Amino acid sequence: MSKIIVIDNKTRINVISSNYALQYKIKNEKGEMIWVTDGYFANIGQCAVEALNNSPREDGKAMSDLRDVIEVLKASEKKLIKTLK
DSSP, X not given: OXXXXXXXXXXXXXXXXXXXXXXXXXXXXXXOEEEEEEEEESSHHHHHHHXXXXXXXXXXXXXXXXXXXXXXXXXXXXXXXXXXX
C-alpha cells in the first residue's frame, strides 16, 4: 500500500513499503501531465534534501530553511504512520 505526501502541485513523495519515492509532475510527449519518479530514498530526511535541491520552483522562490521543510515532512510522516495503523 502506498501513501502520497503532497509537497506542492508538481512535487510529491510516494511512500511505498517504508521507501520514499520523490516524484515530479511533467508533461509527456502527448501533452498529458504524468508523475515521474526522480529517486527512491530510505528515509524522509534524504528525500527532503533531494526535493529541496532539485524541485522545480513555479514561483521562483527558493526554500530558505531546510529545517522547516524537514519538520513538515516529519509531521506528514507521523500522520501517515497513524493513518496506516
